[in-house]
Amino acid sequence: MxxxxxxxxxxxxxxxxxxxxxxxxxxxxxxxxxxxxxxxxxxxxxxxxxxxxxxxxxxxxxxxxxxxxxxxxxxxxxxxxxxxxxxxxxxxxxxxxxxxxxxxxxxxxxxxxxxxxxxxxxxxxxxxxxxxxxxxxxxxxxxxxxxxxxxxxxxxxxxxxxxxxxxxxxxxxxxxxxxxxxxxxxxxxxxxxxxxxxxxxRPKTEASDLKExxxxxxxxxxxxxxxxxxxxxxxxxxxxxxxxxxxxxxxxxxxxxxxxxxxxxxxxxxxxxxxxxxxxxxxxxxxxxxxxxxxxxxxxxxxxxxxxxxxxxxxxxxxxxxxxxxxxxxxxxxxxxxxxxxxxxxxxxxxxxxxxxxxxxxxxxxxxxxxxxxxxxxxxxxxxxxxxxxxxxxxxxxxxxxxFKLPVGEADLTPSVHWPEPVRLEAADHDRGPVLILIDYKIRREDRPAFLAALKELSFERLRDGAYSWGVSEDSDDAERITEWFMVESWAEHLRQHQRVSKADADLQAGVLRFHTGPNRPVVRHLLALS
The missing domain is CATH 1.20.1250.20 (MFS general substrate transporter like domains)
Structure with missing residues (x-):
């Protein structure tokens, strides 16, 4: 051997x-x-x-x-x-x-x-x-x-x-x-x-309203x-x-x-x-x-x-x-x-x-x-x-x-802080949830298999950093419109998710975005439960 x-x-x-x-x-x-x-x-x-x-x-x-x-x-x-x-x-x-x-x-x-x-x-x-x-x-x-x-x-x-x-x-x-x-x-x-x-x-850490x-x-x-x-x-x-x-x-x-x-x-x-x-x-x-x-x-x-x-x-x-x-x-x-x-x-x-x-x-x-x-x-x-x-x-x-090979462990896991802060017209209670995040992509038919493979890799990042459920769906009226969705237990947990995404995860996300053909970045929506 x-x-x-x-x-x-x-x-x-x-x-x-x-x-x-x-x-x-x-x-x-x-x-x-x-x-x-x-x-x-x-x-x-x-x-x-x-x-x-x-x-x-x-x-x-x-x-x-x-x-x-x-x-x-x-x-x-x-x-x-x-x-x-x-x-x-x-x-x-x-x-x-x-x-x-x-x-x-x-x-x-x-x-x-x-x-x-x-x-x-x-x-x-x-x-x-x-x-x-x-x-x-x-x-x-x-x-x-x-x-x-x-x-x-x-x-x-x-x-x-x-x-x-x-x-x-x-x-x-x-x-x-x-x-x-x-x-x-x-x-x-x-x-x-x-x-x-x-x-x-030991240096004191700054107090955060997102403390777990x-x-x-x-x-x-x-x-x-x-x-x-x-x-x-x-x-x-x-x-x-x-x-x-x-x-x-x-x-x-x-x-x-x-x-x-x-x-x-x-x-x-x-x-x-x-x-x-x-x-x-x-x-x-x-x-x-x-x-x-x-x-x-x-x-x-x-x-x-x-x-x-x-x-x-x-x-x-x-x-x-x-x-x-x-x-x-x-x-x-x-x-x-x-x-x-x-x-x-x-x-x-x-x-x-x-x-x-x-x-x-x-x-x-x-x-x-x-x-x-x-x-x-x-x-x-x-x-x-x-x-x-x-x-x-x-x-x-x-x-x-x-x-069963051990991982190499050379990825850059420092926070990338590349997600834009979600915009809310009015303040949301941090404990409110669950939160459904929807991301709409425009994907050519011929790119779909490669896109879905890249998106599957990205799904592990979503689940590691805070999501408890993840999925992907297609629009019945537009086969090139694909929506990635994931659920987070609260608004505060989603804000923490923004802080947790690493530079290695940012590279995964870039690999997904290269398949998007829309004129602008994919549309991201945040849906908060009413009850």
Missing amino acids: SVAYKSTGKSTGAFAPLRQPVFAVLWAATVLGNTGSFMRDVASSWLMTDLSGSPAAVAMVQAAATLPIFLLAIPAGVLTDILDRRKLLIFIQLLLASVSLALVVLSANGLMSVEWLIGLTFVGGIGAALMGPTWQAIVPELVQKPDVKNAIALNSLGINIARSIGPAAGGMLLASFGAALTYGADVATYGFVIAALLWWK SFSGAFRAGMRYVKASRELHRVLMRAAIFFAFASSVWALLPLVAKTLLKGDAAFYGLLLGAVGAGAIGGALLLPRLRQRLNADGLMLMAAIVTALAMTVLAASPPKVVAVIILLFMGAAWIIALTTLNGTAQSVLPNWVRGRALAVYLTVFNGAMTAGSLGWGAVAQVTNVATTLLIAAAGLFLAGLIFHR
Whole structure:
């Protein structure tokens, strides 16, 4: 099977975003905060093996962490787009600090139980659900546009620097001083993150009478996702990859304890190896991008991850396990960064938080379902067999779904502001609707097939940017008169639609207008419902 190659383009440099002080400070703070989170996670995962040796119970910790993200990421994305992102992040950090503080108290007093551990892990997952789309959505605010993709890669690098340090440090603290001190170290890291957020003076956005409500923003975001064919391909590829790859994350505590006969410190070392491998993968990624396109990178990541899982299933020597997890960490970060960067590249800023939340929902839904499913398989078979089944599935899925190409994501999605403001003889209530927009074209018979094909492409733009229904009709008295129509839920939503149309969408519209043969531009009419 051949792997497509990708042409190189001008790059600002992998570390260029760190020259911008706000990004650099927040990046460093998040590395520290994530280090604490990984220390907490390794303590919780290993503590569960002491509270219950059941594979299903151990996998439940992973599921409890990811299930809230699956359930709440989309509402969190809506909040990201309509609230002050800086204040929202500060609230989330306080919530997560409270969770870790509760873990400290329970561990120190010998009150920890399976129920408490899973419950607090679930609350921590709620904080992660709120934080995920918000952190990702602020990236374009912190760096210039040419640096956005490198900033995304640096965020992934930062997470894996934390992954390489946090689990190893957490494992050593856990083995030497117990769970309470490990959780306490996590609490301390949140203070640094909150301080960095308070230092960041986020520019205030101008108040607008078109500000979206939660319900309206939710519906607009879901309409966009439903109509975005490019995002659909990213979501499908993410769901397939992470559903199979989740097996090794869910079962790694048992791999360390039963297959490799290690202790808590060794488990932390394994997670640290994954993080170290991810750092290497992130540093190697710019060179790989010069040779492989996004689809080639995803295929490579699937094959390497499947091979790593196969080796782990064979109960290799501990040194070999650490080495193989270095490669798996590199493959993991390559897949994660490729999918995340592709998703970011196909999203306009107005819906970024909501659409990224859908991506995170798919990611964490696949991780949650996979963790529960692979835990159940291990319960009735064994850990080694489960890893082999998952590895075979990931390998085959990587080959099969390589045919469904990821989008290139090079369109200019900045607002074009080329639609003229609709003229109203009298002011219309913003909540009034629905609104029917009619656009009359004059099209020669011989141009009709090409015109309708171009109009079909434009229809996805209408549906992404606010329309909930779209169609095209011909005049029974004049076969050359064709009317495009679409419906928007309110007058305010149509005004927002004017602000959302991108420069890439303007090019689509120009492709449609070149078929119009009338003496003037097509006539546009706005019909508002009377009741």
